[in-house]
Structures are given as C-alpha cells and as structure tokens.
Amino acid sequence: MLALTILGSNSAIPAYGRNPTAQVLQTNDTAYLIDCGEGTQQQMTLYKIKRSKINHIFISHLHGDHYFGLPGLLNSLGLLGRTADLHLFAPAPLDKIIQLQLDAANSELPYKLYFHPLSEEGPIANDNKISVECFRVQHRIDCWGFIFREKRKPRSINPERAKAYEIPAAYYPELQKGKDYTTKKGTIIPNEEVTNAAPPSKSYAFCADTIYDESIIPKVKNVDLLYHETTYLKDLHERAAARYHSTTHQAAEIAKKAGVKNLLIGHFSSKYEKLDDFLTEAREVFENTELALEGSCIII
Amino acid sequence: MLALTILGSNSAIPAYGRNPTAQVLQTNDTAYLIDCGEGTQQQMTLYKIKRSKINHIFISHLHGDHYFGLPGLLNSLGLLGRTADLHLFAPAPLDKIIQLQLDAANSELPYKLYFHPLSEEGPIANDNKISVECFRVQHRIDCWGFIFREKRKPRSINPERAKAYEIPAAYYPELQKGKDYTTKKGTIIPNEEVTNAAPPSKSYAFCADTIYDESIIPKVKNVDLLYHETTYLKDLHERAAARYHSTTHQAAEIAKKAGVKNLLIGHFSSKYEKLDDFLTEAREVFENTELALEGSCIII
Numbered sequence: 001m002l003a004l005t006i007l008g009s010n011s012a013i014p015a016y017g018r019n020p021t022a023q024v025l026q027t028n029d030t031a032y033l034i035d036c037g038e039g040t041q042q043q044m045t046l047y048k049i050k051r052s053k054i055n056h057i058f059i060s061h062l063h064g065d066h067y068f069g070l071p072g073l074l075n076s077l078g079l080l081g082r083t084a085d086l087h088l089f090a091p092a093p094l095d096k097i098i099q100l101q102l103d104a105a106n107s108e109l110p111y112k113l114y115f116h117p118l119s120e121e122g123p124i125a126n127d128n129k130i131s132v133e134c135f136r137v138q139h140r141i142d143c144w145g146f147i148f149r150e151k152r153k154p155r156s157i158n159p160e161r162a163k164a165y166e167i168p169a170a171y172y173p174e175l176q177k178g179k180d181y182t183t184k185k186g187t188i189i190p191n192e193e194v195t196n197a198a199p200p201s202k203s204y205a206f207c208a209d210t211i212y213d214e215s216i217i218p219k220v221k222n223v224d225l226l227y228h229e230t231t232y233l234k235d236l237h238e239r240a241a242a243r244y245h246s247t248t249h250q251a252a253e254i255a256k257k258a259g260v261k262n263l264l265i266g267h268f269s270s271k272y273e274k275l276d277d278f279l280t281e282a283r284e285v286f287e288n289t290e291l292a293l294e295g296s297c298i299i300i
Numbered sequence: 301m302l303a304l305t306i307l308g309s310n311s312a313i314p315a316y317g318r319n320p321t322a323q324v325l326q327t328n329d330t331a332y333l334i335d336c337g338e339g340t341q342q343q344m345t346l347y348k349i350k351r352s353k354i355n356h357i358f359i360s361h362l363h364g365d366h367y368f369g370l371p372g373l374l375n376s377l378g379l380l381g382r383t384a385d386l387h388l389f390a391p392a393p394l395d396k397i398i399q400l401q402l403d404a405a406n407s408e409l410p411y412k413l414y415f416h417p418l419s420e421e422g423p424i425a426n427d428n429k430i431s432v433e434c435f436r437v438q439h440r441i442d443c444w445g446f447i448f449r450e451k452r453k454p455r456s457i458n459p460e461r462a463k464a465y466e467i468p469a470a471y472y473p474e475l476q477k478g479k480d481y482t483t484k485k486g487t488i489i490p491n492e493e494v495t496n497a498a499p500p501s502k503s504y505a506f507c508a509d510t511i512y513d514e515s516i517i518p519k520v521k522n523v524d525l526l527y528h529e530t531t532y533l534k535d536l537h538e539r540a541a542a543r544y545h546s547t548t549h550q551a552a553e554i555a556k557k558a559g560v561k562n563l564l565i566g567h568f569s570s571k572y573e574k575l576d577d578f579l580t581e582a583r584e585v586f587e588n589t590e591l592a593l594e595g596s597c598i599i600i
Contacts, residue, residue, distance in 0.1 A: 012376070013376045014342050038342075038368075041338070042314050045315070062401075062404035063405050064375045065375075068338075068371050071368050072364055072368045076313045076314075080313065094404070103393070104362035104391070104393040106440065140406065141406045
C-alpha cells in the first residue's frame with residue numbers, strides 16, 4: 001500500500017490559502033518527498049508528516065514554486081539532529097544553489113546530502129520496497145516526472161497445505177518466489193496449491209509541470225494513480241500551451257489513453273478561487289478523477 | 301505615525317505555528333519589509349499586507365530563517381505584474397544566490413531590482429518621509445540592524461494668527477521651517493506666535509540576531525520602539541552567548557540602558573511552546589515590553 005499526502009497543489013503564486021507543489025508518498029517505513037515549494041516544512045508540521053522518515057527527495061524542475069521550500073527543510077532537518085544520509089534527485093543547477101546558501105550562512109549540514117543530478121530517463125532509486133524511475137516531460141525548462149512502483153511482493157504460503165504436502169520449511173522461500181515443489185518421489189506440487197498470490201503492487205506517476213504531451217502515455221501506462229497537472233480549465237488551452245501547461249481535458253485525455261486506474265489533478269492557477277469546475281471538466285473525459293487538495297491523503 | 305506588523309518571530313525552525321522572522325513597517329503610503337523568512341508571502345496574504353506598497357526590503361543576515369522567503373516573494377511580485385523599482389539591502393552574497401535562482405528558472409524579473417550590499421554603518425535609504433540607517437550587530441556571520449526614523453515634519457501654521465500679523469502667504473513655508481517673521485516696520489514676530497509644533501517624529505530600531513552587546517546602546521538611544529531578539533529565557537545565558545543570541549534579561553538591559561520608550565522581543569527558540577515567561581522575565585528589567593506575536597500590529 002502507498003499513501004500520498006498533498007502538502008501543496010497551487011501553481012506559481014500561493015493563493016486562497018493554497019500552497020505551491022509538495023507531496024509525500026509513504027510506505028510503512030519510508031517517505032518520499034516530491035517537490036518542495038515554499039512552506040513545505042510548515043505544511044509537514046500541520047499534516048503530521050514525520051520528517052525523519054524522508055530519505056529521498058525528488059525535485060521535478062527549478063521553477064521556484066517547486067523547490068523554494070527545500071533550503072529551509074534541509075536546514076531544519078539538520079537543526080532537528082538528523083544524521084542519516086539524505087538523497088536528493090534534481091536538475092543539476094540546484095547543487096550549486098544549495099552550496100552557495102550554505103556558504104553564505106557559514107554552515108554545514110550535520111548529515112550527508114547526496115546530490116543526484118537528473119540526466120537520463122530510467123531507474124534512479126531503489127530500496128527493498130520501492131523502485132523509482134524518472135522520465136522527461138516538456139516544460140519551459142528542464143523538467144522531470146517520477147514513477148514510484150512497489151516491488152513485487154512474495155507470494156504468501158498456506159502453511160497447512162504446505163505441511164500436508166510435507167514440503168520442508170527450508171523450501172518456503174522458493175515457494176514465495178512462485179516455484180513449484182518436486183517431492184522425493186518426483187511428484188510435482190504446483191505452487192498455486194500451497195501459496196496465495198500477494199496483493200498487487202501499486203504504482204504512482206507524478207508528471208510535474210507539462211504541456212499536453214502524448215509521449216507521456218507509454219511511460220505512465222496502467223499506473224494505479226497518475227498525477228497530472230491542470231493549471232487551467234479547458235477554455236484556456238491556448239494559454240496552457242503557450243506556457244507549457246495543461247488543461248483539465250488534456251490531463252484527463254492522458255489518463256484515459258494511458259489506461260490508468262485513477263487520476264489526480266493539481267497545480268491550479270492562482271486565478272481560480274474555486275476548484276469545482278476542475279473536477280467537473282476532468283470527469284467529462286475521465287471519471288475516476290480527484291482534486292489534489294491540501295491535507296488529503298490518497299490511498300493507492 | 302509608523303505601524304509595524306509582525307509576520308514571523310520564531311528562530312531557526314518554524315514551530316507551534318510560528319514562522320521565521322519577517323516584519324513590515326508601514327507609513328501611509330509605503331511599506332518596508334524587514335527580513336523575509338520562509339512563508340513570508342503567505343503571511344502577507346493572511347495579514348492583508350499590500351505588496352505593491354513595498355519598495356524597500358532589508359535583510360539582516362544570511363541565515364535561512366531570515367531570507368528563505370525572499371526568492372518566492374520576488375518571483376510572485378513579478379507574476380503579479382510589478383513594474384516599479386525595488387530596492388534590496390542585504391549582505392553581498394545574496395545577490396549571486398538570487399541571480400543563480402533566476403538563471404536556473406530561465407526567468408527575468410519584469411521590474412528592476414536594485415541590490416545594495418551592506419558594507420558600512422550609516423544612512424542607506426531615504427524617501428520624503430523616512431530615513432533608514434544600518435548598523436553592525438554581533439552574530440555568527442555578517443549581520444546588520446536597521447533604524448527607521450520619520451523625518452522631522454513641518455510646523456503647522458495657525459492661519460488666523462498669521463493673518464492677524466499680516467504675514468504674506470508666500471512666507472508660510474519659512475514659518476513651517478520654524479523661522480520668525482520680520483514685518484516691514486522691523487518688528488519680529490516669533491515663530492511660536494503663529495505656528496504649532498509638529499507631532500514628534502517616531503523611530504524604530506530592529507536589532508536582528510545579536511549577542512548581548514552594549515555597543516548597540518548608543519546606536520539605538522531613545523528610539524520609540526526597539527526590537528531586540530530574545531532567543532532564550534534568562535537561565536540559558538550561556539547557550540545564548542555560545543550561539544551569539546540573547547536572553548530576555550539581556551534584551552531588557554539594552555532597552556533600559558538605551559532609554560528607549562518601548563521594547564519588542566522576538567526570535568523565540570522553537571524549544572519553547574509557550575511564550576508567557578519571555579514577557580514576565582523581560583518586564584522584570586524593563587516594564588514597557590511586548591512580545592512580537594504574529595499578526596500583531598504595533599503602532600509607533
């Protein structure tokens with residue numbers, strides 16, 4: 001299971017109490033921060049995100065509304081006594097910006113910050129539960145999306161049935177991988193007889209800021225949840241294209257064509273006070289759509 | 301009259317809903333932003349600060365809790381259509397940090413940002429109502445305080461008495477400056493006979509982050525309001541000194557020795573949830589003390 005908490009989903013200027021982009025994707029024991037707009041650390045306090053769980057931070061691009069909260073967060077983690085390594089995945093120029101800010105404050109982080117510049121599509125991070133890939137999206141500057149996939153979980157053993165077939169416990173790890181068992185007499189016990197399938201692995205794709213771009217479709221194919229920006233309502237498709245952003249209908253088209261299970265929309269322009277029309281319009285094209293509202297926790 | 305709005309008064313880490321340092325000092329038609337911790341633009345929205353009134357920004361030093369909100373504010377001012385010049389007074393390294401961030405976003409501000417590096421004590425800014433001086437304070441890095449003084453206002457003319465003495469209207473500007481009038485017959489009309497003194501000019505001194513330092517006293521002598529940091533309660537004077545911060549008693553001592561009218565204390569450590577003891581302790585030494593609480597507007 002994955003749980004996604006929205007800390008901010010407004011574009012550019014904070015407005016109507018809405019903060020710039022930041023999301024936290026959590027498993028039982030780790031948390032992945034995706035983008036870090038100004039005020040993210042305050043939002044973490046408000047929404048009870050445990051900062052010590054975060055070992056990986058992903059920054060999609062270097063427009064301020066996606067990373068101006070990062071320097072403050074990095075500082076605060078140090079002041080709170082962090083010593084564990086932290087991995088930061090972001091466009092290359094961020095490294096120098098952070099270093100200049102540390103130099104200006106005559107300070108050093110008390111933990112090791114590993115900076116991983118984004119340069120090629122493909123796998124970038126990996127732990128025992130999740131793998132993360134990045135992919136390019138089309139925006140005004142170098143910009144990246146991220147896909148988080150739970151790793152395939154082991155099949156669960158039915159101990160009574162395994163005992164009935166007298167399968168030795170030492171072989172259980174092989175059963176969990178899906179292998180059949182062959183008895184001493186040469187009889188094959190099919191794996192399905194003694195194990196149950198694991199719950200399906202879940203996946204989440206974060207598409208960052210992007211113009212309508214069908215090359216995204218194969219990359220996010222069939223994910224359980226797709227976050228796609230909708231800076232504007234459908235009538236402003238020309239403005240959206242000019243600014244390398246998307247509309248409600250465009251986000252929903254991508255979701256539909258990629259066959260995803262659910263769509264989450266956000267990055268709302270500060271010109272809109274009410275967001276109801278975003279939901280209505282997106283659902284005209286793709287029914288399983290929700291708004292990325294601050295504080296909401298979406299179970300994937 | 302001056303009005304000071306507190307947008308943030310916490311030290312280092314935002315805590316208990318308290319934000320890092322930012323204050324806005326307003327006259328009728330202009331506003332001066334003093335420090336700009338993360339979240340300042342959101343606080344401006346919350347406390348109804350009109351951003352277009354701000355033409356001068358003063359940054360005391362380059363610890364993040366005093367300027368990490370600035371890049372976002374500068375960006376937002378541009379997105380909101382600002383074209384008027386903006387003057388930024390800050391330690392020199394901030395110029396390069398801002399430039400790198402603009403370069404990374406491939407963006408330019410649509411208004412002219414004049415960067416004034418702080419290098420010498422003395423007058424730094426000046427308009428028809430206010431003059432601003434900066435002075436050095438002792439902190440872990442290059443750090444500055446600021447004094448804002450209303451300019452001396454012209455005396456107000458008592459028109460009935462001026463007419464009774466047959467003083468020509470063309471001479472009124474001289475009367476406002478305090479000059480006496482000499483009639484054609486050579487009689488001297490003392491200025492006080494035909495004018496009233498202007499209300500006294502007010503002054504505000506912001507001392508930034510500082511260790512207890514008596515060299516501040518002559519610089520802030522007799523101001524109407526002194527802001528002095530109190531990161532810690534009095535029992536932690538050793539920790540305060542080690543970190544180049546001050547305690548309640550130390551701030552109050554400075555206020556008392558400088559003969560200021562009122563003292564405002566802030567920059568509270570995030571280790572304190574309740575602030576009552578700060579007020580109690582400071583008032584043991586200097587009665588006219590108030591807490592710099594977010595959202596409060598202090599009339600000077």
